Amino acid sequence: MYLLYSALLAVALLLGSPYWIFQMLRHGKYRRGLRERFGVVPQRIRSQSKPSIWIHAVSVGEVLAVSELVRQLRSEYPEHRVVVSTTTDTGHTLAATRFDAENVFYFPFDLKFCVKPYFDALHPELIVIAETEFWPNFLRTAHTHGVRVAVVNARISDRSLPGYRRWQRLLSRVLSDVDLFLAQTSEDARRLTEIGADANRVRVAGNLKFDVPPQPAPAIISQLQSALAASGASPVLVCGSTVDGEESLLLDAFKAVLAHHPSAVMLLAPRHPERFQQVADQLQQSGVEFSKRSNWNGESLAGRVLLIDSIGELASLYALADVAFVGGSLMPRGGHSILEPAQHGVAILVGPHTENFRDIIELFRSQDAVRIVASADLRTCVTDLLENDNARFALGRRALETLHSQRGATQFTMDQLRGLLKGSVREVHPA
Numbered sequence: 001m002y003l004l005y006s007a008l009l010a011v012a013l014l015l016g017s018p019y020w021i022f023q024m025l026r027h028g029k030y031r032r033g034l035r036e037r038f039g040v041v042p043q044r045i046r047s048q049s050k051p052s053i054w055i056h057a058v059s060v061g062e063v064l065a066v067s068e069l070v071r072q073l074r075s076e077y078p079e080h081r082v083v084v085s086t087t088t089d090t091g092h093t094l095a096a097t098r099f100d101a102e103n104v105f106y107f108p109f110d111l112k113f114c115v116k117p118y119f120d121a122l123h124p125e126l127i128v129i130a131e132t133e134f135w136p137n138f139l140r141t142a143h144t145h146g147v148r149v150a151v152v153n154a155r156i157s158d159r160s161l162p163g164y165r166r167w168q169r170l171l172s173r174v175l176s177d178v179d180l181f182l183a184q185t186s187e188d189a190r191r192l193t194e195i196g197a198d199a200n201r202v203r204v205a206g207n208l209k210f211d212v213p214p215q216p217a218p219a220i221i222s223q224l225q226s227a228l229a230a231s232g233a234s235p236v237l238v239c240g241s242t243v244d245g246e247e248s249l250l251l252d253a254f255k256a257v258l259a260h261h262p263s264a265v266m267l268l269a270p271r272h273p274e275r276f277q278q279v280a281d282q283l284q285q286s287g288v289e290f291s292k293r294s295n296w297n298g299e300s301l302a303g304r305v306l307l308i309d310s311i312g313e314l315a316s317l318y319a320l321a322d323v324a325f326v327g328g329s330l331m332p333r334g335g336h337s338i339l340e341p342a343q344h345g346v347a348i349l350v351g352p353h354t355e356n357f358r359d360i361i362e363l364f365r366s367q368d369a370v371r372i373v374a375s376a377d378l379r380t381c382v383t384d385l386l387e388n389d390n391a392r393f394a395l396g397r398r399a400l401e402t403l404h405s406q407r408g409a410t411q412f413t414m415d416q417l418r419g420l421l422k423g424s425v426r427e428v429h430p431a
Contacts, residue, residue: 001170005136006111013109032089033106039114041121044102050081053421054124056107057084059091061337062130064315065153065208067098068410069128076414077421083122090273094312098215110135119145126421128152130208132160139177148420150180152413153208156191158355159334164195172196179420182413185359203416206409207360214343217316223298224306224320231300233265235322235386238346240314241271241336242327246351247279249330251286251305253379257386258303264386265301267317269308271327271336276309283307315340322392323385325349328356330375335361338370338399345400347385347392349373363406369398 024031036042053073057063063086074082084099085107086092095104108114115138127142127149142149156164164171175197182205183189193199228234237257239250247268254266270279283290283305290305293313308314318324324341326348328334334356341348348370354361364370373381385392 001173002136002140009110033092036106037109037114039108039111039117041117042105045083045105046121048081050079051125052081052083052122053077053126053128054118054122055082055084055128055130056133057086057091057095057130058107058133059086059088060094061209062086062153063091063095063098064212064337064340066128066130068211068213069152069208069413070099072410072414073417076418080125081122090311097312108138110137112137112141115141119147126150126417128417131155134171134174136174139174143177148180149178150182150417150420151178152182152205152417153409154181154183154192155185155188156195157334158358161191161195164191168194168196180416182416184409187359205412205416206406208409208413209337209339209360210403210406211408211410212339212343214319215315217319218313220293220310220313221316221319224301224317227298227301228265228320231263231302233263233300233302235261236265236267236320237323237325237382238267238269238318238321238341239325240269240318240327240341242268242279242325243271243331243333244275244278245331246327247282248286249375249378250325251283251288253382254288254305256379256383260383261386263302265303266305267308267320268305269314269317273309273311276307280307280309315343318346319344321346323347323349323382325382327351329353330378338364339403342369342399342403345396347371347395348399349378349381349385351375351378364399364402367398367402369395369402371395 055066055070057066070082083103084095085105086095087107092104092106108118119141124147127147129151131153132155139149179201181192181197181202183192183202184207186204189202189204192202237254257264270276280292288305289303290307293306293308293310296306308317318341321341324346326336326338326341328336329351332353335350335354337357338348338350338360350370350372352372352374361370365372371381
């Protein structure tokens with residue numbers, strides 16, 4: 001099975017290389033960390049005699065989720081080095097900021113010659129995988145090296161479940177190399193066992209993302225606060241993680257806001273950096289005045305859009321919002337996390353497509369702590385909230401209360417990981 005899988009993956013990489021090269025040349029994607037992905041271990045992360053705890057967090061959401069876990073592991077196990085691998089550029093940038101660049105690297109391609117050098121260099125005693133990254137060769141290599149493996153904050157989305165079911169017989173062999181699954185919800189736990197995980201290794205821990213504390217605000221936040229106050233620019237609409245097709249709808253809503261509040265401001269943060277210029281062109285054509293975060297020099301933002309063409313600042317920008325819209329939800333993309341604006345007690349809007357965060361959205365909806373709005377109603381919903389201070393403040397307060405009510409997953413996860421580390425070296429089987 002593993003030989004066939006490796007052959008198919010190698011063929012897929014070969015056939016896909018023209019696309020990767022095109023993306024590198026046009027957008028700069030996939031260029032960073034290419035050597036690391038092919039198994040060239042950077043000198044900065046080579047273990048200095050210390051055993052390591054290897055945490056894998058694919059992108060920004062997973063990096064945020066494990067942030068408090070990393071802090072506690074470092075504090076409790078100073079004799080270990082905690083290293084973090086990521087897959088995306090945005091995830092890598094955020095991880096390097098939070099965990100120090102010398103502890104962060106790109107996750108290798110799931111081929112044995114790419115994976116094995118990292119085990120030889122890092123000597124991991126525990127591997128912690130955030131959410132659902134079931135790479136067969138990686139997990140098999142961990143098993144043959146006697147390394148304990150835990151999947152934390154585990155979830156099986158509605159979109160991925162049918163595919164996992166289809167390959168359940170093969171997947172159950174892969175999942176047998178995982179020692180512990182800590183699921184976000186009882187439904188995720190049920191789905192894990194359905195696709196082949198040993199029920200005795202599956203537990204419900206809750207969602208780590210509820211425990212992530214707000215990070216220290218970057219300098220831009222105080223600069224923006226001063227500029228907004230000095231020019232009397234308000235109210236502020238923060239639209240985060242937007243995707244193609246959403247910006248035009250949000251601009252229409254903002255124009256309606258401007259009709260009643262000429263000094264209103266929109267902070268617009270597209271999800272993908274490669275779209276920054278596309279959105280800038282769209283703003284230029286819309287007739288709405290705008291500035292780019294990258295060249296904003298403190299001028300008044302009253303009646304303008306500030307395009308956030310930067311990475312890693314959105315979570316803090318939500319603190320400036322009177323109303324926050326979280327994107328990927330008006331279009332059928334599954335949505336993005338609403339927990340960052342909830343941390344600031346902000347009134348939150350999302351579209352109807354929130355499958356990727358079904359449990360969080362349902363929890364907040366049940367507490368009347370989020371508004372779910374269709375594209376046709378977006379303009380009315382935004383203007384109504386801005387006109388009704390009491391309703392807006394109450395919505396934000398309930399969001400913060402709901403967030404606080406769900407904390408505790410990190411402590412439970414730490415308790416379970418301690419058990420793995422106490423018996424960290426398991427029986428080694430030949431490859």
